[in-house]
Amino acid sequence: MRGAKSAKWVAIAGVVALAATACGGNSSSGNDGKAKAVDPSGVFSYQSNEPQHPIQPANVMETGGGRITDALFSGLADYNPKSGKLENLVAQSIEQNGPSDYTIKVKKGWTFHNGEPVTAHSFVDAWNWGADTKNAQQNASWFSDIQGYSDVHPDKGSPKTDKMSGLTTPDDYTIKVKLANPAPYWTYKLGYSAFYPLPKAFYSDPKKYGQEPVGNGPYEFVKWNHNKDFLTKTYAKYAGPKPKNGGIDFKFYTTSEAAYQDAVSNNLDVLDQVAPTDMAKYHQDLGKRAVDAPQNAIQTIAVAEYAPAIKNVKDHAKFIEGLSMAIDRATITKTVLAGSRTPATGFVPPAVDGYKANACGEACSYNPAKAKQLVQEADGANASISILYNADGGHKEWVTAVCANITQNTGVKCDGDAKADFKTALDVRTKKKVQSLYRSGWVQDYPLNANFLKDLYGSTAAGNEGGYSNKDFDKLAAKADKAATLEESVKLYQEAEAALYKDMPAIPLWYYKTNAGYSENVTNVSYDTFGKPVFTDVEVYKK
């Protein structure tokens, strides 16, 4: 999963999180009270960018290709746009038979855009192909939980076979999955684009297919004008909830400023993300059409446990807690960040399964007097810290504000440590050369608390670059991974989260929001927790 992780960091560093859902499900009919009539066959345009690769679900890792793939395909399950909960889509049922055994029943009646029926084989063959080393798919590691993955995707050399032993199809509409290790939250990965089905036509010429993709989703491919746009129309025989519009025109923009200008002048219908330079005025420009939706992503200041500046402080858990209480999150998010974030109250964002309100408690609330007292008790008042960040991601302003808070409230010297770009900053982090603290952002892979905890604070996790190690947390996380059901696992992870606040391996700062908007030509535009518009719900006004 290392690849997936670094991709996420890149995403959070500047742009928008990569989407992992197909759309559909759960729509509420909206009407903003205007007398304009809605055209059910109307096509709307959407801010996108030229995909990095041809459209192959297991190879899509950036926003441009990701959003298009999500429109063209429907997976076994999808995340609820509001709560992030997993809901069956192409799957009739997903049952867990044992800690690492699943039976998935596929609904009958689904078809690909070329008429071919969607069966259990459409999924299993696609997963085997995506995992195979020979096909060099970027998302291959998403299949790594499945038994036999190491045979088709060995670390070195060529694969022994092209089929994972953990996948079997007793009949055309049943998939049996055996995992190499128990992972009760494995089903949550099924909403990700890597797990989309593929038609038989794909395998004869994957390259050609990538230019004219055939999916099973609500929208079918019409035309791809490279570097200009990608046209789709509603698939008439779509078996899921019917889209309320006639299609999407993915318009490619090289800068988000240009897209914003087009949206303000009604030349673009739905925005993906407002550019940082337009943040201050987009509410004013778009009025009611400006959107602020919660996104499952968090910004923290992580602690480099190996750094001398931290080690020299006597009680460093108390010290970090003191620093955390010195930060006035409410004011900073309101002023410096122009309302584009919500203050964090824990390590898990609100729309994630397993979110516990106010989990961090007093340690994440602003209390300058207590902050000063804690820092003094920890014997850290003379310490000098720095926050490492990448200068290309718009972090300078809030790092400066946080440092001013810390210095003025506790007396601890604090400075920003800017690295030119995200890659350089990440290099320093992985080489363990951080001087004391570093900013660390995280966007969900799937909306489950395990993803925000184990992958960042487990002693051996790839995302744990600060060298944090907590035996209690590791024990609870291991127990949660072996839990019989998802609910139990989520609960155990909540206990594990509580163990973290005793040492504060990072300071939770704020949760991200999707800051976007839409033109006067469309209505009922909402965004899911990945920051992606709910495409099928968008309604287009009659011209």
Added chain:
Amino acid sequence: MSEALTTETALEDKVATEAAPNPSQDRPRSLWSDAWRDLRRNPVFVVSGLLILLLLVIAAVPSLFTSVDPKFADLAHHYLKPPNYSHIGQADWFGYDGQGRSVYSRVLYGARASIIVGVCTTFGVAVLGALVGMFAGYYGGWLDSLLSRLTDVFFGVPLLLGAIVILNAFTHRTVWSVVVAMVLLGWTQIARVMRGSVITVKQQDFVQAARALGAGTGRILFRHILPNAVAPVIVVSTIALGGYIATEATLSYLGIGLPPSAVSWGNDISSGQTVIRTAPHVLFFPSAMLSITVLAFIMLGDAVRDALDPKLR
């Protein structure tokens, strides 16, 4: 004015007469005292000199003018608050920036970085350029060819582009890394000027006389040639000083000059440009200070040139 001038001249004449009763033995005034006499009477020099003196005092002890810490931020009350011009010398005189810091205090404290960069770069450039130019001009031959071609190579690298390349190599940038980058790229013009000047001077009679009297190369170079050839270098350097300050601001604006946490005009201009529509004062005051400083040094350079090298006037 004219009366004052006459009196002064008269006084000097009197002094000269008294000191040297025999006019034929009067030592001619040196280039330097001549220049100083000219400068004192040049209003441009007086104005720019006083301005620079004030800037130097601000750079050395900014706390004389404000008691507010330039890094003290109060987001709750002062976010982008506009200037209050009646509060002369107080924290909100020039308003507050996006972090709730006093722009007045930051403008004063920011002077230090700019002045240090300007003065140190000029000094470094003058020393390095003068040495290279002097050796090339004095020895001639293959050393001249070598040094001149080296100068040409460095001359070909644009200052800003070269500085970006060099500064990106530093992981921890300070004022000194900016100075080093600019010295490395800026000495070529001085070297050329110095070389020409030395070639002219070394053919003069007093150099031949010194050599005939048995003076060593070192003595000839540093006692006879350098003092007589250095005037154009001083002229060029003082004019360039203002340019270096502006370059530092440009580099900081591009994010590769001083570290973002440093208080400097370049950094403040860089962060001020994003809010130019909502809070122009955040950009205006550091820019105005930068312009005034650059102007003062260029005016000083002009005045010095007029005094040392009247032909160029």
